[in-house]
Amino acid sequence: MPELPEVETFRRRLRPLLLRGRIERVHFHPKTRLLRASRLSANQISRQVKGARVREMRRRGKYLILELDSARELVFHLGMTGKLIEVAPGQEEPHTHARFHFKKFDLLFIDPRAFGRIVLLPQGKVEALPGLAQMGPEPLGPKFTAAYLQKRLHGRRAPIKSLLLDQRILAGLGNIYSDESLFRAKIHPRRPAGHLTPNELLRLRRAIRAVLQEAIRACGTTIRDYEWAAGREGSFQNKLRVYARAGQPCRRCGDRIARERMAGRSTFFCPSCQNQRPA
DNA sequence: AAGAAGTCCTGGGCGC
DNA sequence: TGCGCCCAGGACTTCT
Numbered sequence: 001m002p003e004l005p006e007v008e009t010f011r012r013r014l015r016p017l018l019l020r021g022r023i024e025r026v027h028f029h030p031k032t033r034l035l036r037a038s039r040l041s042a043n044q045i046s047r048q049v050k051g052a053r054v055r056e057m058r059r060r061g062k063y064l065i066l067e068l069d070s071a072r073e074l075v076f077h078l079g080m081t082g083k084l085i086e087v088a089p090g091q092e093e094p095h096t097h098a099r100f101h102f103k104k105f106d107l108l109f110i111d112p113r114a115f116g117r118i119v120l121l122p123q124g125k126v127e128a129l130p131g132l133a134q135m136g137p138e139p140l141g142p143k144f145t146a147a148y149l150q151k152r153l154h155g156r157r158a159p160i161k162s163l164l165l166d167q168r169i170l171a172g173l174g175n176i177y178s179d180e181s182l183f184r185a186k187i188h189p190r191r192p193a194g195h196l197t198p199n200e201l202l203r204l205r206r207a208i209r210a211v212l213q214e215a216i217r218a219c220g221t222t223i224r225d226y227e228w229a230a231g232r233e234g235s236f237q238n239k240l241r242v243y244a245r246a247g248q249p250c251r252r253c254g255d256r257i258a259r260e261r262m263a264g265r266s267t268f269f270c271p272s273c274q275n276q277r278p279a
Numbered sequence: 280a281a282g283a284a285g286t287c288c289t290g291g292g293c294g295c
Numbered sequence: 296t297g298c299g300c301c302c303a304g305g306a307c308t309t310c311t
Binding site for chain 3: 062078081113116165167223224266
């Protein structure tokens with residue numbers, strides 16, 4: 001489940017390899033569903049990408065964007081189990097949906113559950129893509145302030161956990177880092193978002209940024225599928241305070257970590273440290 | 280309008 | 296040992 005730290009780790013890994021490289025050709029698996037959000041067919045994309053050089057690789061929320069010198073941009077979303085891995089030319093891997101042939105290696109989009117997406121757009125049209133168009137600010141950027149949170153959460157009665165997962169409010173958080181951030185901010189995930197106090201909003205912003213920065217330093221969280229290069233796992237799973245720790249003792253107070261369903265997702269929290277009332 | 284619920288997808292873990 | 300069942304969840308659609 002690549003969230004911001006995992007996607008950023010892919011970017012940092014791949015950018016030096018891809019920059020100024022030439023995509024000699026592209027091959028999509030005939031049955032891939034990853035192009036479902038694309039208006040272009042596999043053949044059209046292959047023709048338009050062939051021969052282009054990579055000018056830049058950037059990240060927005062959970063999206064990766066390859067800027068090509070042919071005035072086009074290749075947009076990747078990794079979904080739940082997607083990964084971008086470079087392998088020796090021609091090397092086969094299960095669940096490969098797309099293969100980008102570079103001179104010395106192939107870049108594979110591997111995705112067992114096929115929730116990922118690939119879209120090719122003209123330069124400058126990326127920001128109009130549904131999902132990207134309405135996306136909230138980068139949590140590590142300057143626009144993400146407590147005042148911004150206050151404004152966006154005002155009047156909202158949904159649990160804060162649900163709204164942290166909403167990419168229109170904040171870009172890049174998923175289930176793991178939402179739960180970890182709420183724990184560090186000592187906020188109960190079911191608290192109505194609009195009822196958070198100014199002090200809590202300050203703590204939440206601080207916690208989100210700290211958790212994401214730490215997770216990026218750890219190259220992300222490997223629970224099952226995620227690897228940022230062949231055989232290379234993240235290490236943030238060793239630092240998780242609540243996620244996937246139901247029934248285990250809270251590292252801070254020793255109480256048992258609880259698990260409840262919220263917004264259709266498993267939500268982990270410490271019933272003692274994360275109070276239902278403002279604090 | 281906001282919020283909840285349904286949908287897609289497949290491998291892994293579990294109970295029997 | 297093997298089968299069926301449930302679960303994981305990001306983003307989109309549909310409903311109330």
